[in-house]
Structure formats: structure tokens, C-alpha cells
Amino acid sequence: MLNTHTKNLYQDVILDHNKKPRNYKVLEGHSHMAHGDNPLCGDKLDVYLTVDENNVVVDVSFIGDGCAISKASASMMTTMVKGKPIDEVETLFHEFHKMSTGKLDPDAEPNHLGRLKIFAGVRDLPARVKCATLAWHTLDAALKGERIVSTE
Amino acid sequence: MIQTSEAVRNTATLNVDQIRDDFPVLGRMINGMPLAYLDNAASSQSPRQVIDAVKRYHEFHHSNVHRGVHTLSQEATGLYEEAREKIRAFLNASSLKEIIFTSGTTDGVNLVASSFVEERLNEGDEILITHLEHHSNIVPWHILCERKKAKLRVLPINDNGEIILDNLDDYLTSRTRIVGVNHISNALGTINPVKKIVEAAHRKNIPVIVDGAQATPHEIVDVQDLGCDFYAISGHKMYGPTGIGVLYGRQELLEQMRPYRSGGDMILSVSFDKVVYNELPYRFEAGTPPIAQAIGLGAAADYINSIGKEAIRNYENMLLDYATRKLGEIPQVRFIGTAKDKASLVSFVIDGVHPHDVGTILDGEGIAVRTGHHCAQPVMERFSIPATTRASFAFYNTTEEIDRLVAGVRKVIEVFDA
Numbered sequence: 001m002l003n004t005h006t007k008n009l010y011q012d013v014i015l016d017h018n019k020k021p022r023n024y025k026v027l028e029g030h031s032h033m034a035h036g037d038n039p040l041c042g043d044k045l046d047v048y049l050t051v052d053e054n055n056v057v058v059d060v061s062f063i064g065d066g067c068a069i070s071k072a073s074a075s076m077m078t079t080m081v082k083g084k085p086i087d088e089v090e091t092l093f094h095e096f097h098k099m100s101t102g103k104l105d106p107d108a109e110p111n112h113l114g115r116l117k118i119f120a121g122v123r124d125l126p127a128r129v130k131c132a133t134l135a136w137h138t139l140d141a142a143l144k145g146e147r148i149v150s151t152e
Numbered sequence: 153m154i155q156t157s158e159a160v161r162n163t164a165t166l167n168v169d170q171i172r173d174d175f176p177v178l179g180r181m182i183n184g185m186p187l188a189y190l191d192n193a194a195s196s197q198s199p200r201q202v203i204d205a206v207k208r209y210h211e212f213h214h215s216n217v218h219r220g221v222h223t224l225s226q227e228a229t230g231l232y233e234e235a236r237e238k239i240r241a242f243l244n245a246s247s248l249k250e251i252i253f254t255s256g257t258t259d260g261v262n263l264v265a266s267s268f269v270e271e272r273l274n275e276g277d278e279i280l281i282t283h284l285e286h287h288s289n290i291v292p293w294h295i296l297c298e299r300k301k302a303k304l305r306v307l308p309i310n311d312n313g314e315i316i317l318d319n320l321d322d323y324l325t326s327r328t329r330i331v332g333v334n335h336i337s338n339a340l341g342t343i344n345p346v347k348k349i350v351e352a353a354h355r356k357n358i359p360v361i362v363d364g365a366q367a368t369p370h371e372i373v374d375v376q377d378l379g380c381d382f383y384a385i386s387g388h389k390m391y392g393p394t395g396i397g398v399l400y401g402r403q404e405l406l407e408q409m410r411p412y413r414s415g416g417d418m419i420l421s422v423s424f425d426k427v428v429y430n431e432l433p434y435r436f437e438a439g440t441p442p443i444a445q446a447i448g449l450g451a452a453a454d455y456i457n458s459i460g461k462e463a464i465r466n467y468e469n470m471l472l473d474y475a476t477r478k479l480g481e482i483p484q485v486r487f488i489g490t491a492k493d494k495a496s497l498v499s500f501v502i503d504g505v506h507p508h509d510v511g512t513i514l515d516g517e518g519i520a521v522r523t524g525h526h527c528a529q530p531v532m533e534r535f536s537i538p539a540t541t542r543a544s545f546a547f548y549n550t551t552e553e554i555d556r557l558v559a560g561v562r563k564v565i566e567v568f569d570a
Contacts, residue, residue, distance in 0.1 A: 002513065002563065003516035003517060006512055006513050006515075007516075009512070010509070010513065010567055015567065015569075019569070040524065041506075041508050041538075041539065042524070042525055042532070042538030042539050043538075065538060066506060067506035067507075067508040067509050068505075068506060068509045069509070127512075128508070128512060131508065
């Protein structure tokens with residue numbers, strides 16, 4: 001049995017996304033991409049997006065190496081943003097960031113995080129916040145046309 | 153033969169329970185579990201003797217050094233210089249002039265780079281380091297080489313994490329201006345044949361700087377026996393405070409070196425036309441030094457001496473053997489760094505699990521280990537891994553704590569189904 005402290009984070013859903021990451025590929029014909037680096041951990045990932053003329057994310061993918069938290073976060077991010085207009089994606093990014101840093105309690109305040117709430121546990125692990133948010137920062141950079149982002 | 157924890161412990165010559173009582177932090181609970189502090193290579197804990205020496209200084213003696221004629225200033229100066237003598241004896245340097253207080257090993261390497269090597273390094277010259285170095289013994293040389301259009305050369309390591317010395321003579325050329333090598337690798341624990349490297353370099357009149365950050369808590373360091381020209385250490389790796397370190401330098405070389413930082417305390421006289429620099433070692437100690445930390449470092453040297461380096465080494469070797477055997481029984485664990493001559497640390501990876509997840513789960517069990525690249529990215533690249541989990545032991549650690557580490561690792565494997 002894991003200590004409650006870590007059990008909150010290493011839930012089955014996260015372990016499953018770590019083992020079988022969704023949308024794990026290079027996206028052919030993508031319109032946006034960025035590379036994200038977390039030099040402290042050595043986490044590296046690339047996020048690819050295809051955004052159509054109506055500013056909707058019609059497809060999204062990622063590849064990379066990292067810890068379970070960063071990989072599962074990237075995987076679940078792709079499943080959440082696919083099909084969403086980019087303004088909704090930006091809202092999710094901000095809410096996710098606020099939740100991870102303890103500035104938004106997803107059970108007490110209104111939000112759109114849904115199943116991403118599973119990452120709320122990282123707020124108790126300051127050293128791991130960057131792992132959870134790396135994919136989101138990279139996605140944000142891709143949408144803003146920046147190609148490289150670092151969480152350091 | 154498999155021994156129980158208790159049996160192994162009884163064969164050791166140290167009174168570990170008594171030693172543990174000297175370290176207040178070891179009584180802490182972390183996430184509901186007793187702290188098992190296995191991150192000593194990153195920073196070791198301080199015994200009450202060190203904490204008290206620092207506290208006593210602040211409560212009774214605090215003043216500036218080398219300045220006032222009043223009582224407190226004289227006491228502070230006395231304590232500060234007494235600490236210098238303790239470190240001189242600890243490293244067996246021949247003179248107090250060779251003991252320069254710095255802020256740590258990184259500072260010491262930078263001092264040598266800027267005050268010694270820089271003016272001797274020309275375009276096309278070479279600096280030789282090894283593939284095992286910590287970033288602090290890479291980056292200052294890289295920057296210097298870039299600025300001077302010189303070449304940074306690197307001695308390779310083998311699959312066990314040992315420096316390959318076969319072609320050492322080819323690496324020591326007429327253009328080599330300095331050799332930098334760590335005494336013990338922080339990432340893998342390899343104890344390097346420093347004396348051999350110094351002898352080979354000196355045959356060609358090439359000076360050697362040794363990064364001794366990891367050696368002082370484990371090894372008997374005798375700078376005269378090693379024959380090295382510079383030896384840099386950090387206080388907090390040897391049970392002392394942070395923010396203090398020492399650079400040992402051979403007097404003959406220090407005499408020729410220009411000042412590093414400049415300001416008060418490093419001068420004999422100042423006018424707007426002429427500055428006369430102070431004598432050694434003060435020439436390299438500009439400004440008010442970390443007085444309390446230096447006194448704490450002296451107390452740390454006393455503490456290590458009171459236990460005895462021989463006893464420390466025997467006990468830590470027992471911990472290393474125990475950890476290597478117990479972790480080695482887990483098939484998913486792969487050790488990185490299997491040198492014949494090793495200090496008491498184990499670096500390992502678990503296939504399919506990132507070290508940061510290992511670190512977080514172990515922390516949940518109250519076990520502190522280091523996970524990451526250990527400021528030695530070239531070592532990680534050499535073994536094609538992003539990071540390792542590293543457990544590094546001190547004389548206050550026990551086989552029971554290693555048993556908890558092993559149980560924690562088994563738990564990680566179970567959770568990740570690795």
C-alpha cells in the first residue's frame with residue numbers, strides 16, 4: 001500500500017496513461033508544434049496540433065520521455081483538448097496551472113477541468129508541479145507560435 | 153551467507169545509536185514515517201557539535217575578523233583562524249597560507265580558473281578533465297576555453313564508471329595547462345586514482361586541481377601525499393554548514409596568482425594610485441568572510457576526527473556492501489556505476505520507471521534519496537539514461553534504513569508493474 005501522500009497522485013488512471021499514452025505520435029501535417037524541456041528532471045516532449053480555419057483543435061499528439069506524471073499529464077491533455085476551440089483550450093491551461101500550484105480548488109470553485117482534477121495532488125509536491133504542467137506549457141507555446149519552451 | 157540487519161550492525165565498530173543522537177534532524181518524522189536520510193552526497197546533516205559551535209559564535213563572539221582591537225573582534229578572529237588550522241590539519245597541508253576559505257567547491261574551482269589558469273591559457277592550449285566530472289568542474293573550464301579559443305579535452309570512462317587511464321599520456325600534451333579531476337564521483341561513487349593522475353601530469357609539469365567535495369566525508373585526504381596542486385572542498389558535504397568551503401593551493405603557485413575577488417581584507421595598503429595585496433591566504437579572501445560557517449566547518453572536522461576516518465570507512469563500506477547486495481536481489485534494479493573502488497553510494501535505474509517517480513514514492517515512505525542527473529549530465533549521457541536514483545550513505549545511516557529503501561523500491565515496482 002502506498003502512503004496516502006503519494007496514493008493521491010499515483011492513481012490507476014495516471015499509471016494507465018503512463019503505460020499506454022494516448023495520441024503518442026508525430027502528427028503528420030500539423031499546423032503547430034513546440035518542444036518542451038524540464039532540465040531539472042530531464043523530461044522532454046514535443047506537442048503537435050492541427051488547428052483548422054475556425055480555430056478548433058482538430059487533432060493533437062505528443063511524443064517524449066519523462067516521468068509518469070509528465071507523461072500521463074500530456075496523454076490526458078491530448079484527450080481533453082481534441083475538438084475544442086483554442087479559447088477553451090487556453091482556459092483549460094490556465095485552470096490546470098492554477099490547480100497544480102494550489103491556487104484553484106477544483107472541488108470548491110467552478111472550473112472545466114473534469115477528469116484532469118486527478119492531478120490536483122501535485123499541489124502538495126512542489127518539486128513535481130513542473131512535471132504536470134510541462135505538456136500544457138508546451139501546448140500553450142505551440143499555439144503562440146513559440147517552438148521551444150523550458151519550465152526552468 | 154545472508155546476515156540479518158542486526159547481525160551486520162553488530163559487526164560494525166561504530167556506536168551508531170550514540171552517533172545518531174548527535175544529529176537532531178534524524179529524529180524527524182516525514183509523512184508519518186521516521187526520516188531515513190540517504191541523500192548525503194547532495195548535502196550531509198550537521199551534528200549538534202557543529203550547530204552549537206555556530207550558535208555559540210552568534211550568541212557570544214560575533215564581530216568582524218582581522219579588524220577591531222576590541223575583545224569580540226579578537227575572539228572572532230581567533231575562532232576563525234583556529235578553524236583554518238583545523239582544516240589545515242584535516243587535509244594535512246603544510247602551511248596555513250595554503251588554506252583559503254571559499255564559499256564551496258564551485259567557488260574554489262572558479263578561483264583557480266580565473267586567478268591561475270586564465271593568464272596561462274592561450275589559443276590552441278588544452279584543459280583536461282574526465283567524463284566523470286560534476287558540472288562545477290566542467291562549466292568553469294568550458295567558459296574559459298570558449299573565451300580563449302582553447303580546447304577542453306575529456307578522459308573517457310568505462311562501463312563500470314572508472315576513468316580509462318590507458319592513454320593518459322596521450323591526453324597530457326605540451327599544450328595541457330591544467331588537469332581537473334574529482335576525487336570521488338558524486339554521480340556514481342567511483343573513487344578515482346588521483347595520485348596516479350597527479351604523478352603522470354607532474355612528469356610533464358602540468359598542474360592538477362582535484363574536486364574533493366565528495367571525498368572529505370569518506371576518505372583520508374592528505375594533499376601532500378596526493379601531490380595535487382589544488383584541492384577544493386565544501387563544508388556542507390562533510391557535516392558542516394552551507395556557504396563555506398576551502399581551497400587548498402600549493403604555496404608556490406598561490407604566491408604567483410593574482411587576486412580573485414577584490415575589496416577589503418585582501419590588501420595591505422590602498423591609495424588611489426597603488427594597491428599592495430595582502431599576504432597569503434588573505435589575498436584571496438576579499439570582504440567579510442562567512443565567519444560562523446568557517447567555525448562550524450572546523451567543528452565538523454573535529455567531529456569526523458572524533459569518530460575516526462578508519463572506522464567511518466569500514467562502517468560505510470559495510471553499508472555499501474549491504475545495499476548493493478540487497479538492491480541487487482531485485483531483478484528490475486540496474487546499477488549505474490560498478491567501480492571496484494567505490495564510496496558509499498548506489499546509483500541505479502529501474503527499467504520502465506522514471507527516477508522522479510521513485511523519489512516521490514520513497515519520500516512518501518520518509519526516505520530521502522536524490523533523483524535526477526546529479527549535475528553530471530555527461531555521465532548520464534555516457535550510460536544513455538536521463539537520470540538515476542541515488543542513495544548515498546553516511547556513518548549515521550543503518551542497515552534498517554537500507555532495508556526500508558529496498559522495501560520502498562519493491563513497492564515502486566509493484567505500483568508501476570515494472
